[in-house]
Amino acid sequence: MKADLTKALRKINDFYGLALKDEQIKLVQEKTTFFSMKEKSSNTHGDLGNVFFRKGKILKRIYPVLYKQTWRSWECFLQKR
Numbered sequence: 902m903k904a905d906l907t908k909a910l911r912k913i914n915d916f917y918g919l920a921l922k923d924e925q926i927k928l929v930q931e932k933t934t935f936f937s938m939k940e941k942s943s944n945t946h947g948d949l950g951n952v953f954f955r956k957g958k959i960l961k962r963i964y965p966v967l968y969k970q971t972w973r974s975w976e977c978f979l980q981k982r
Contacts, residue, residue, distance in 0.1 A: 906930050906933075907926065907927075907930060910926050910929055910930060911926060914926065
């Protein structure tokens, strides 16, 4: 989905039987970017907005090596399925 958001949105559009035009899909694409959602988070999530939208880089600093290895093993397991 991240690699080709437009294609993914068209699949969702087709799956739900919607009839969104290209302009509408482009608008959805713009409104659902991380940056756009983060900017509007105070309107949609109040004071908790900044808590929910983070870069996801904090885990690298707080998780010890053991947790990283465990996570990688789960990722490998899930990819094989």
